[in-house]
Amino acid sequence: MSNRTPVKKVPIHLQSAQSRLFLKGGKIVNDDQTFYADVYIEDGIIKQLGQNLVIPGGARTIDAKGKLIIPGGIDPHTHMQLPFMGTTAADDFYSGTKAALAGGTTMIIDFVVDQKGVSLLDAYEKWRGWADAKVCCDYALHVGVTWWSDQVAKEMEILCKEKGVNSFKVFMAYKDIFMLPDDDMYDVFRKCSELGAVSMVHAENGHLIDIKSKELVSQGITGPEAHEMCRPEEVEAEATQRAITIANQANAPLYIVHVMSKSAGEVVANERRKGKVVFGEALAAGLGTDGTHYWNKCWRHAAGHVMGPPLRPDPSTPGYLMDLLANNDLSVSATDNCTFNADQKAIGKDDFRSIPNGVNGVEDRMSIIWEKGVRSGKMDPCRFVAVTSTNAAKIFNLYPKKGRVAVGSDADIVIWDPNEKRTISAKTHHQAVDFNIFEGMTVHGVPLYVITNGQVVLDEGQLKVTQGLGRFIETPCNSEYVYSKIRTREQMCQPQRVEREDYTGPVIEVMHEV
Ligand code: URP
Ligand code: ZN
Ligand code: ZN
Ligand code: ZN
Numbered sequence: 001m002s003n004r005t006p007v008k009k010v011p012i013h014l015q016s017a018q019s020r021l022f023l024k025g026g027k028i029v030n031d032d033q034t035f036y037a038d039v040y041i042e043d044g045i046i047k048q049l050g051q052n053l054v055i056p057g058g059a060r061t062i063d064a065k066g067k068l069i070i071p072g073g074i075d076p077h078t079h080m081q082l083p084f085m086g087t088t089a090a091d092d093f094y095s096g097t098k099a100a101l102a103g104g105t106t107m108i109i110d111f112v113v114d115q116k117g118v119s120l121l122d123a124y125e126k127w128r129g130w131a132d133a134k135v136c137c138d139y140a141l142h143v144g145v146t147w148w149s150d151q152v153a154k155e156m157e158i159l160c161k162e163k164g165v166n167s168f169k170v171f172m173a174y175k176d177i178f179m180l181p182d183d184d185m186y187d188v189f190r191k192c193s194e195l196g197a198v199s200m201v202h203a204e205n206g207h208l209i210d211i212k213s214k215e216l217v218s219q220g221i222t223g224p225e226a227h228e229m230c231r232p233e234e235v236e237a238e239a240t241q242r243a244i245t246i247a248n249q250a251n252a253p254l255y256i257v258h259v260m261s262k263s264a265g266e267v268v269a270n271e272r273r274k275g276k277v278v279f280g281e282a283l284a285a286g287l288g289t290d291g292t293h294y295w296n297k298c299w300r301h302a303a304g305h306v307m308g309p310p311l312r313p314d315p316s317t318p319g320y321l322m323d324l325l326a327n328n329d330l331s332v333s334a335t336d337n338c339t340f341n342a343d344q345k346a347i348g349k350d351d352f353r354s355i356p357n358g359v360n361g362v363e364d365r366m367s368i369i370w371e372k373g374v375r376s377g378k379m380d381p382c383r384f385v386a387v388t389s390t391n392a393a394k395i396f397n398l399y400p401k402k403g404r405v406a407v408g409s410d411a412d413i414v415i416w417d418p419n420e421k422r423t424i425s426a427k428t429h430h431q432a433v434d435f436n437i438f439e440g441m442t443v444h445g446v447p448l449y450v451i452t453n454g455q456v457v458l459d460e461g462q463l464k465v466t467q468g469l470g471r472f473i474e475t476p477c478n479s480e481y482v483y484s485k486i487r488t489r490e491q492m493c494q495p496q497r498v499e500r501e502d503y504t505g506p507v508i509e510v511m512h513e514v
Helices: 093-102 120-132 150-162 182-195 206-218 225-229 233-249 262-273 284-288 291-295 299-303 317-326 342-348 365-374 381-395 480-492
Strands: 020-024 027-029 034-036 038-042 045-050 060-063 068-071 073-078 105-112 138-144 167-171 198-202 254-256 278-283 332-334 413-423 442-452 455-459
Touching: 027 381, 068 381, 073 093, 073 278, 073 332, 073 365, 073 381, 093 105, 093 442, 093 455, 105 120, 105 442, 120 138, 120 150, 150 182, 167 182, 182 198, 182 233, 198 233, 206 225, 206 233, 225 291, 233 254, 233 262, 262 278, 262 317, 278 284, 278 317, 278 381, 284 317, 284 332, 284 365, 291 299, 299 342, 317 365, 332 365, 332 381, 365 381, 365 413, 365 442, 381 480
Parallel strands: 020 060, 027 068, 073 105, 105 138, 138 167, 167 198, 198 254, 254 278, 278 332
Antiparallel strands: 020 038, 027 034, 038 045, 068 413, 413 442, 442 455
């Protein structure tokens, strides 16, 4: 286990009354059932759930009548303060987690991603140093594997056994920077399978992107539209298919981050139907907006949407991805929150290849999915909870501590008003970035109260977060949800040799070329 002891940092003013909370009259929504119950919380844990509870005195009562009580959102894909493409993401672990809480997300899983050749352990410690001091909500870490060697294999083992990591991401894009060849990917997936860790992949064909982007520049097409043109849907779909094939050959479960196109989504859906252990992640960006913005005449507006894989210009894509998410073809929603201000995006003003890739989402994901998923009639509130919280908790082995409103679970809870609405804008959001890809959108489904670790941090519209109050949460390996079928297949599908008599007939001489 980690040699850092997680310290619960509770400021004096929060220690007494707020450590006991009583949520009265709400409707509990978990991924598998809804029911009316009161909730009693003490010291950051749900202690009682039911009707007519007998609770100790001194608790603060919050009236939840007519509202939904849901598990706090888990965003399993963020990049706070990521050093990337010559700059550093604008939202750091403070502003990023503050914004997360404002939107009803009470836990993030961020990515340690460093250059090829850098020790994974050193990189992990660097990210812990950045995050521990700043996070306002609980967090965990995935680790990117951008190079391969015996040392990397050893460090993956240490990360799993001693540092609380259970997931590793490889990149099929970002040639010469993060990209791994297929044979190295196979080795990483094998190692993950051996450790009981989750393999994750950024699936785009990095060679094709490199070639096509050079062609476009030589044709004088240097604006943000070329970002999509150099990596159209099939470039994502091909890599998605290849990654699933490689993971299946390695008998490793695979989590495909940011599924952004209809065709990549179909690949995931088809392979799940065939029984592959693969999970697809939809992003708030991909569900809430589309790639027509790359053709916007305002350069900053177009560049503000640049991310990899790109948003798709086919305007029916967001609805299609939402259908896949609603029907369990895709499993999880996230954001890939990785934000850059106008002057940072402008690094690529003359060449789209230098525009830092990334968009916002951590604050707006829950509302976007409620609006486009639940209010549209595509998913019910249980499925909403599954795709915003529970499934991520199950895959990354945090369940039922996270992802469920139940006795014994962490008190990461949102009191959700399904009828309240708000209009999204960079002028009012809590993120540090100066742009919002959902600008002007009116969304129903608003958190009224957000409770993280038993502390009310969004309180009747007032955000009262504390920097550094969040904890690093260790994610143990061998999630049953992910590994149960894999382990059985391992035993049942051992290769068998055919016992036969030796061949004793003649053998020709092999000719050697001169
Ligand atoms: O555009 C993106 N997605 N930026 C963050 C890095 C990544 O590929 O996830
Ligand atoms: Zn990625
Ligand atoms: Zn604009
Ligand atoms: Zn990412």
